[in-house]
Amino acid sequence: MTGITQQMDGLSLQAPLRPLRLLVVYLHLIHSCRGQSQLIGPSQPIVATVGDDVILPCSLEPTEDVAAKTLEWTRSDLNPIFVLVWRAGQDYAQIKHPSFIGRTWLFPDELKHGNISLKLSKVKPSDAGTYKCYIPKLNTEYFVDLVVGAVSLPVMSLAGIDEATRGVVLQCESKGWCPEPEVLWLDGEGNLLSAGPTETVRGPDDLYTVSSRVTVEKSHSNSFTCRVQQKDTNQTRETEIHVTGMRM
């Protein structure tokens, strides 16, 4: 700071500052162009379906052979945190979190191109989370979010007649969702119907079953749709029913 003040003493502000600013920019450029590779990956979450295999992308830019380096994939919410550790040229499987044993891999041929993308097979709902790829030696890391989805078609049935209103009670159920979805009812014109609360049950496999009932009245059309949707995974499944013999 004192150097700058001294330079400015007795001089116009513009003249000495311009070269100084250029020097600062130049130093920044040298710093970031020194060939220091950094890990990069997707800016959007990766969306996978339960049971599928998925690749979590992560690679060095500019590229560099990393096959001989220690490479880590971790998830800080787990204990142990290790999803995969590559050490001394191989998968150091002993320290993996048990849920990833036999399910996580690197692509050995890609490592020489600085590509440390992770393959995760047979995706489970509990795999959803934030994964960190990290190269300790280069002190660079990148975070990849994984969203896990599962969907299924809703099944509709006639659940009876509402004695009070003489309306028909329709039931809709959909099993095997992840994350938790919402249920909407629509009439034949696409208008939302007001239904009772959605019942949600989470199974031992972490998948959700949702069910909902609606009573449809005489003023409605004969066609009704149960729509189950999950916004994070942008998934929608719907089933339509035609109620015949209803005295409208």
Ligand SMILES: *[C@@H]1O[C@H](CO)[C@@H](O)[C@H](O)[C@H]1NC(C)=O
């Ligand atoms: C890294 O390797 C995986 C698996 O072969 C591939 O799908 C991906 O496109 C590669 N990424 C880059 C940046 O080359």
Ligand SMILES: *[C@@H]1O[C@H](CO)[C@@H](O)[C@H](O)[C@H]1NC(C)=O
């Ligand atoms: C969601 O899915 C619909 C239909 O498949 C598509 O048009 C829309 O662009 C998607 N939105 C996002 C945010 O992915």
